[in-house]
Structure formats: C-alpha cells, structure tokens
Amino acid sequence: MKAKWRIVLILVILLGSLLILSSGTSIPAQAYEIRNLSWIKIPDYSSPDLFPIEKTIQEIMTRTQNEVADTPQNPQCLLLKWSDYIRYINTGMILPDRQLDDLIYLVTVDVIRRPWEAPSRSLGGLINPEAAKNDPALVERFTSHQDFYIFDAKTGEALGFGSTPYVMILPAFFSCPSETSSKP
C-alpha cells in the first residue's frame, strides 16, 4: 500500500513536471494589442506566374512550432506591393532598397515569443536574453505576439522577417489555402 502511494506521488510529480515543461515558462503572457487591418483595400494582384506560397507557409508553421513553447496559429497571408506595405504595415519605414511596385507576400503567424525564444533575430546587442529572463520589464518589452515574413511574390525569396508585440488582422486573401489561412 505504501509503495502504491509512492507511485501515485511520483506520477503526480511527473505529470506536474510535464505540464510545466510543456508550458515553456511560468511567466504569464502579457495582454497584447490587436490591430485590425481587415479594412485595408488591396487590389487583387494575383496572377498565375506568382510563386506558390502555400508550402512555404506550412514550413514556417513547422519551424515555428519547433522554436517556441507556444503553439503557432492563425497563419495569414496577403499579396501586396512594397508601397502598400509601407503605407499600412511598417508605417515607420522610409523607402526600402526595392522597387515600390514590386509584389510581395506578407505572411503572419500568431505566436508568443519570449526573449529567449528569439534565436533567429537580434536583441540589439545590449540585451542578454539570459539576463532578460529574470527581468520582468525586459520580458514584457521583448515578448512578441506575432511573427511576420516578407517574400518576393515572383521568386519566393525571403526579403524580410520580424516580430510584433501586437497582433495584426489582415484582410482576407483568397489565394491562401483554407487549411493554413483561418480568417477572422
């Protein structure tokens, strides 16, 4: 009987540990802003000779799942021009080294990334992610809630990526496959 209780105790500890590990961290997610951009009117630029982005989106989802404790969800994609991107998305950006009429895919994935889960991006040189882990202010400052990627719509080349502390809701883009593009 005593041994059975020990097993029960071990199982409880085991399950508890699993729950903690699967959550990735004990720090709760901060509240985040939702930026509803579904009102943006982007002309339909789609054409048969554009790069098929669906497989790329699936690869992004898989990669993201492997990088973070949170579960990536709600992939969105939008076909637009650089000029649209600067006007509506990265509004603080001045002109890029690209032709403003070039078409790009903007792909977003909703996922919580904490400072130590951002291996493919910079924290600016002065921020040590390991130290940030113990600093709630830095955790809040550098926890993002949406990843984004920019692809050349003709070649599929990745032109940029990043993350935002808020979540953008993009206008529906009908060319995205239904299984990877759940729209609000």
Added chain:
Amino acid sequence: MRIHLKKVLKVLLFILLILIILPSVIFAANNFNYFGKGYIYWNTTKHWIGGAAIFANPNPDYVVQSQAANHTLWVNTNNTDTSWNEVGYSKGWYLNGRWDTTVRTLYYAWCYPDGTYYEYRSSYPVGSPGATHSYKIVYEYGAWRIYIDNTYQGGSTQPLYAKYIQVGLESFYHGNSCRVVYSSGLQVNEDGVWKGWSGNLSSIYQSPGYHFSWVTPLYSSNDWNEY
C-alpha cells in the same frame, strides 16, 4: 512484488530526471545569442545622430552550424538601449522558405521603441570573402537612414538620439565557429560632424568563447568565436 515496485520507481525517477534536465541543456545550448563586441556610450546626453564602421567579410568564410552569425553595426535610438537600427553581414538566411545556414547576405534591421522588430535582406551584393563594406546609419531628413558603401538601403522613423553605438559579432548558436573578422573606421556622428570614437566612454562585451579585441583602440578591432 516489492522488487518490481522498486524497479518501477527507479525507472520513473530516471524518466523524470531526463525530462527535467534534457530540455534545460538543449535550451541553454541553443536559445541564447552570443556576442564579441565593443561599444561606446554616454552618461551625459550627447547629440549622437549616427555611427559608421568598415567590416571585412569573413575570410575564409566559416561554417554556421545553426541559426545565424552576423557582424554588425548597431546604432541605438531614443536615448535607450532597447530600440535601435542595425546593418551588417549575416551568415544564415531564409532560402526557399527554410532557414539556410549557408546563405551569405548583407542585411539591415531595426527595433522600434514599442518592441516591433523588422529585418530585411539587402539587395546590395555581398561580395567575396575578404571584401570590405562600409556601413553607416545616420539621422537625416527626419529618419534614421542606413547605407552600405554609401548606397541607401532603408530606414526608420525613430526618436533621437543614439546613446550606444556598437560593433562586433553576434551569433545565435554557441557552436558556430566564427573566425576572426576585422573592422575599422569606427566613427560617431555628433550634431552632424563625423569623428572617431576616441574620448568617449567605451566597453567590451564578450560571451564565453566569444572575443572582441582592439587592434587600434576605438578605431579598429577583431571579433571571433574560438569554437
């Protein structure tokens, strides 16, 4: 029966230890970035509006085992260390939708005060190993503008001023064997005047295994990872 229970307990304890220790080891090995870099900063506000450096592409080119490694100029904004612009050389980038550690590219990026981070691949030719590029970030016409070899790349509207200007190696995987890279021509722009780093507060930051050293103090330097 008692022997079996003990065995079961031992196995469960072993599994528990593995489940706790292994993720920690993997996490520690993979999920931090590492620096060998030098920087200047001020304690009493200075009107720094730009930074510049010349970097040689890694030569011979090295192998990035995981993630990326970059040699970068950072110019912070908004009088803080938490927002910035950056430009440099990167080994590692997306190719055909997947992260490819063999890709060599120049890039530029910034992080806004709200925490939004944007990184872009430059269309400027990266050049061969050993080729040098001049990198410059300067506040002009109401925005921070980024240049490679005096060719405009992009820029962001962020508040003045730069409190920190940094150069050096950043790696996202400790085992990336980044050999020595030489940087020179370190400059700061104060109130529209370019001048050397000398005379300002300076420091070096090195993660274990990563190095930064001055060749000519506050003018030229080396950075590398010994692994």
